[in-house]
Amino acid sequence: MSAHPPVPRAVLDGIPAYVPKPPQPPATGTSYRLFLNENPCPPLPSALAAVSRAAQRTNLYPGIFPDELTDALARRLDVPLSHVVTGPGSVGIYQQIGQAMLSPGDEVVYAWPSFEAYPIVVRMAGAVPVEVPLSDAAHDLEAMAAAITPRTAMVLLCEPNNPTGTAVGAAELKRFLDRVPEHVTVVLDEAYFEFHRGPDAPDGVELHRDRPNLVVLRTFSKAYGLAGLRVGYGVAHPRIAEALRKCAVPCGVSRIAEQAALAALDAEDELLRQVAGITAERERLRAALGARGWTLPPSGTNFLWLPLGEDAAPVAAALERTGLLVRAFPGTGLRITVGAPEANDLLITALEGIRSDR
Template sequence: MPDEITPRFRSMLDRFVAFKAAKVATSPDGRSFGLASNESPNGPLPSVLEAINQAALQANRYPDFNCTALIEAISATFKVPAEHVAVGCGSVGVTKMLVEAVAEPGTEVLFAWRSFEVYPVLVGLTGATAVTVPLKDERHDLEAMADAVTERTRLILICNPNNPTGTVVGRAEFEAFLDRVPADCLVVLDEAYGEYVRDDDVADGLELYRDRPNLVVLRTFSKAYGLASLRAGFMVAHPVVAEAARKTALSFAVNGVVQAAAVASLAATDELLARVADTVKERERVRDTLLSCDWTVPSSEANFLWLPLGEPTAEFAAACEAQGVAVRAFPDEGVRVSIGSPDENDAFLAVARAFTTGRRA
C-alpha cells in the first residue's frame, strides 16, 4: 500500500500554538467553581433576556449585516459618530479584523508579554512577526515598547487593564508613548475590562482617540455586560480605520440574537454597572484577604487577580482543581483567578489559605 498522502497545509502551522480554553474543575463532592475565564457571575437582566427570547423567534432569518441598531446604540451611549464604530464577534473578533487588515509577512505586530493569550495566535495566522516586550513589575513597559518599534511595525496591541495581571497604563505615560509611535503605525488600546477600572489616572481611549487618527479602542459585551456566550465586541476609531476593519469581517459574524441582547444591555447600563460595582467590591475583598495571608497580589483594575507564583504555579492550580475551583494557570509564571460570586470567591480563598498554611508546616 502506498504511503498515505495528506493534504498540504500552511507551513506556519508546524510551529503554531493554538489557544486552549480553561478546563472545568470538579471537586470530589461534585462542586464546580468556574474562576478561570473572567466571566460575569451574573446572568442576563430580565430586559436583556426578553430581547434574547424575542430575537430567537427570528432565527430563521439572517441578521442585519450592518448591525445598524447596535451601532446606533453604541454611538449614542458612548457619544461617538456611528461611522467610527465597527462591530465583531467579541473584542477578539474585532482584534482579528484589525490584525488581518494591517499585518502580512514581512511586517511586525508588537505587544507586551505576558498579555492576552490570543494576541500571538492572531498574529501568527497572518504570517507577520510577533514582537514581544517583557512586562516590568507586572505592567506594560511603554518606554521599552516604544524603543522596539521599527519601520516594519504595523500594529501595537496594549491591553488595559492587562490580562492576566490586571495592571493599568496611566494617561500621561500612554500619551507620551503615543507621541513616540509613528503616525502610520496603528495602536490598539484593548479596554475589554474598562468598566471595572476605578483609578481615575487610567488612560481613557474614548477620550484620547479623537485627536489620534492611529489610535483604536476596543470594548466588549462579554465581561461587564455578561454576554460572554453570545460574542459581541466593537471598536471605535477614525473612519478610515473602521472601514478597513469592516472589509476583513466575516459575514454575519454578529448574529441577530446578540445584536438584540447588546442593544438591550446598553439600554440597561445603569443596572449592569451596579453589578460591576459589586464585582469591584468583591475584587478588593478577595485581594485584601489574600494579602492578609501573605500572598503577593498586584493591584488590579479588572475582574480578576494575578498571583505571580512562579515555580509553585502548577502545584497551586492542582490544589484548586482538587476542590472544584478552576483557575487559569500559566506554568512557572502565575495564576489568574476571576472574581465570581461571593460563594465562588470563598471557595477559592479556602484553597488559598490551606495552601499557604500547608507550605509553612
C-alpha cells in the first residue's frame, strides 16, 4: 500500500459536521421529536396521492431541474421564470451559493447563533466567517452593518432567526438592506415565512424586485410539511440565479418531491390553516411557560427559544428522560419545536417540574 494515501482538503479540519448529534429517546415509552422544527401534521392526502403517482416512475430520471415546479413558483410569486432557483432543501441552495458566489479570503457577515449551516458553507468555500453576536436573542443589524468591510462579499440573514425565533421586522430590515453596498450579496433566509405574518413581517420576494444583490430562500420543509422530500427554492436576479443553477446537482430535486410540492401549492389554503393551528399552539405554549416563570422571546417560527445559559444541556437531558427530545445549544439555550398538543402539554408539565427542582 502507498505510504501517502490521499488527504482531504485541510480546510475541512476546521469545519463542523452539519448533522448535530440527535438526542437519544428513552429506552421505553413514547418520545416526541421536538429538535428539528418539523411540522407535526402529516402530509395532506393530495400530497400523498401525488407521491404515490410519482413513485411509479422512479425508474426514470427526473428533469435536470424541476421545470413544472419552477413554472408554478414563478406564477405564484409573480416573478420572471429566470429568477427562480431550486435545490434539495434550502440547504442545497446554500451550497450552490457558496460555490457560485464566494472565493477564498472573502468575508461573510452573519449573526451568531444562527443557522448552523452558515459556518460550514463559508469555510467550505475558503471564505472567512465574521460572526456578530445577537442582541437580546435578535439580530443586531447595526453591528452587522458596522462589520461590513471592503473584504465583505456576502451577508447571511435568517429572518426570523433560527434558533431563537426572533424577527427584526420589515422596516428595520429595509433600512439594513439599504446600508449594504450593492456589490455585497445578501442572502435572506425565509424558511419560516409562513409562520411570521402581520403588518411588520417582511416579504423577501417583494424586497428583491429592486435589489439585484438580494437572494431570498424559502422551503417546503416547514409549513408545507415535506421535510423528508427535500425541496427548497430561491428567488434572485438572473445573473445570480443562473450562476446558482450552474452549481446545482443535476436532478437534485426528485420527481416525487416536485409532484408533492405542486400538490402542496394547490392545497395552500388548507396548509395555511394548519400553520394557523401551529401558530396558536406556539402562543399557547409560550404563555403557559411564561406563567410558570420561564422567560422566552417572541417567536415568528414553529419553535420557541428558551435561553438557559449553562443550564441548557442539563435541562435538555432532563427533558429527554421524559421522552421530549429538544435541541440543546450548550451554554446558550434550548430550541423547542412546537409539536402536537399532547407533546406540548407534556413539555409544560416537565418544565414545571424541572423549575420546581431548581
